[in-house]
Amino acid sequence: DAKTTQPPSMDCAEGRAANLPCNHSTISGNEYVYWYRQIHSQGPQYIIHGLKNNETNEMASLIITEDRKSSTLILPHATLRDTAVYYCIAMGGGSYIPTFGRGTSLIVHP
Amino acid sequence: EAQVTQNPRYLITVTGKKLTVTCSQNMNHEYMSWYRQDPGLGLRQIYYSMNVEVTDKGDVPEGYKVSRKEKRNFPLILESPSPNQTSLYFCASLPGRGDYLTEAFFGQGTRLTVV
Numbered sequence: 001d002a003k004t005t006q007p008p009s010m011d012c013a014e015g016r017a018a019n020l021p022c023n024h025s026t027i028s029g030n031e032y033v034y035w036y037r038q039i040h041s042q043g044p045q046y047i048i049h050g051l052k053n054n055e056t057n058e059m060a061s062l063i064i065t066e067d068r069k070s071s072t073l074i075l076p077h078a079t080l081r082d083t084a085v086y087y088c089i090a091m092g093g094g095s096y097i098p099t100f101g102r103g104t105s106l107i108v109h110p
Numbered sequence: 111e112a113q114v115t116q117n118p119r120y121l122i123t124v125t126g127k128k129l130t131v132t133c134s135q136n137m138n139h140e141y142m143s144w145y146r147q148d149p150g151l152g153l154r155q156i157y158y159s160m161n162v163e164v165t166d167k168g169d170v171p172e173g174y175k176v177s178r179k180e181k182r183n184f185p186l187i188l189e190s191p192s193p194n195q196t197s198l199y200f201c202a203s204l205p206g207r208g209d210y211l212t213e214a215f216f217g218q219g220t221r222l223t224v225v
Contacts, residue, residue: 043200043216097143098214100153
């Protein structure tokens, strides 16, 4: 799997959009970008994934740059319950079980 | 309800006393994996299995064993636990090669303390 780089921490005001960046400059053509989050000692939870097109679901939006070297997870209206560690994972091409880095600790404040 | 069930949720044991943490999934998933999580180190993969009777080492396999005798169960065995295995453990399952474009499901976690 390609290595991903994320900022260790970020904060965001409640009700505002949270934009979490991820760098994956060595991603190969058949690797997808996945995002998971972990809320305080609970099991990680899947959020969204994509290959090269932007994706949106009920939880978030995923914006992948045209060269696929980076992506941004967007939580459009962050709430206090979105406070969690967010993990960006590049996976595919024969590797199907996620391995996690340190992620980004997002704190949403009132 | 689709779920991954780990037992026990909490365990305090003594050094050297063999223990098993069970993991069971009800989604007929092919792939299963064990992770440990320690402060400042994130989630690290211990072992994984891509099918019955097929297991492989992850990043931190030392001191652990696993088995996959049937698809639904993937127990984690600590033959001789040591204090450095005190950690929060997670089991995960996901569908498999043909369906890799989907999510991994995680158990609730097992908090193990070895004294």
